[in-house]
Each structure stands twice: as C-alpha cells, then as structure tokens.
Amino acid sequence: MSKSIGEILAGLRKAKKYMQKDVAAKLSAHGFNVNAKTIYNWEKGISQPSIPQFLSLCDIFEVDDVLWLFSGLHKGPYAGLNQAGREKAREFIDLVFRIAEYRDDTEEPSQAPRLLRLYDLPASAGPGAFLDESTFEMIEVPAYVPSDADFALRVSGDSMEPLIQDGQIIFISKQQTLEIGDIGVFGLNGDSYVKKLGRGELISLNPGYSPISICDFDSVHVFGKVVG
Numbered sequence: 001m002s003k004s005i006g007e008i009l010a011g012l013r014k015a016k017k018y019m020q021k022d023v024a025a026k027l028s029a030h031g032f033n034v035n036a037k038t039i040y041n042w043e044k045g046i047s048q049p050s051i052p053q054f055l056s057l058c059d060i061f062e063v064d065d066v067l068w069l070f071s072g073l074h075k076g077p078y079a080g081l082n083q084a085g086r087e088k089a090r091e092f093i094d095l096v097f098r099i100a101e102y103r104d105d106t107e108e109p110s111q112a113p114r115l116l117r118l119y120d121l122p123a124s125a126g127p128g129a130f131l132d133e134s135t136f137e138m139i140e141v142p143a144y145v146p147s148d149a150d151f152a153l154r155v156s157g158d159s160m161e162p163l164i165q166d167g168q169i170i171f172i173s174k175q176q177t178l179e180i181g182d183i184g185v186f187g188l189n190g191d192s193y194v195k196k197l198g199r200g201e202l203i204s205l206n207p208g209y210s211p212i213s214i215c216d217f218d219s220v221h222v223f224g225k226v227v228g
Helices: 005-015 020-029 036-043 051-060 066-071 083-097
Strands: 115-119 136-140 151-154 169-173 183-188 191-197 201-203 220-226
Touching: 005 036, 005 066, 020 036, 020 051, 020 169
Parallel strands: 115 151
Antiparallel strands: 115 136, 151 169, 169 220, 183 191, 183 220, 191 201
C-alpha cells in the first residue's frame, strides 16, 4: 500500500530530525502563517498544504524529485534508479557543476543570501521570557522581509493572536523608542514581551489577556519594533 502525502511528509521531517514546530517556523520564514498543529494535521491527513506551501516543504526537506517521491511515477532523470543510485546521480551532478566547460555562466550571479540572527529563546507573546542575547542562530531570510529588520525572534504564546501566531518568526528593527500603538519587543523587569505599546501599559491583541501595567519603579527596555 502506497504512503499518503502526510506520511511521506512525516518521514521527511523525521529524517531531518525536525520537530513539527521546527517545520512550522521554517514555513513562517517562507511567509506562511502556520503552527505545529497545522503540520500535525497535514501529517495525519486531516488537511493538506496548499501548492505554495507544498513547494516550500519540498525546499525545506530538499526534495528534488517530487513525482517519484509523492506519486511513484518513474519519470525524470532518476527513473529506474534505486535510492543508492539516486544519491550517486546527485553526486555526479554536483561534480559536473564544478567543471567550467559545462556550467552556464550567462546567468546573472545571484545575490548573497541575507542572514539575520534568530534568537533561540522566545520573546514571549504570553507570560514573558528572558531574551538571552548570547544564544542565537543565523538564518537566511526571504526577500519580503523589510530591509530595516535587524534580527528575528520565534514567538511563544497566543496573546498576540490573530496577528502573531504561536511559534511564528517575527522580524525586529532595533530602536529604543516606540510610538503609542506600535507593536514591539519589550524588556520589563528582566522578562521580554511582544506587545502593543499603550499609555503606561503593554497590550495584548488577544482579548483573553489583560494589559500589563508599567509602574514608575519598573525597569523597562525597548528592544525594537516588529516590522514583519
């Protein structure tokens, strides 16, 4: 019995040693507003990704022969090869690319990828978590990310839904001051929050959360403004 699309996606994820929340974060970086539950539903066949989401998943999982993997059709350059043969074919293609005689140099050189820091510890959209500025990874960001973004954060919590989802990656422009109504990343008494700035308070977009009052004796720091 052939595997379903969801089962294949689950197998690809596990082969990469990704958790469902990791795949959701990578899709968020591609511009898709999804969370770990979305990935779970896809893998269980409860729902299916859209075509753009599916193509991004293939990119994330490094799938280069969609017809063979997902439909079992023996077409394309790898037709008739087993898995070991396919890996050898990929090695040969990589080798050919290194030989100038066979390389197409008429194409314009691609621009160097844009990289930003993605902090491992979440800026909380819920109860608050300390933003450790020494722990991060470098990620390649898509073209739609605003040019003034200086770093990225993976949000934890649902207090800023529906605008910002749990597990979503957001992009921040460093600045020390914000206007009333701006959404930013704030440090308050050692904890970090993604909130909307109010008058003397930090406001959640989810009505289930009460505003956080800022008192005169509180230690407040603005990390930056959410720009994407």
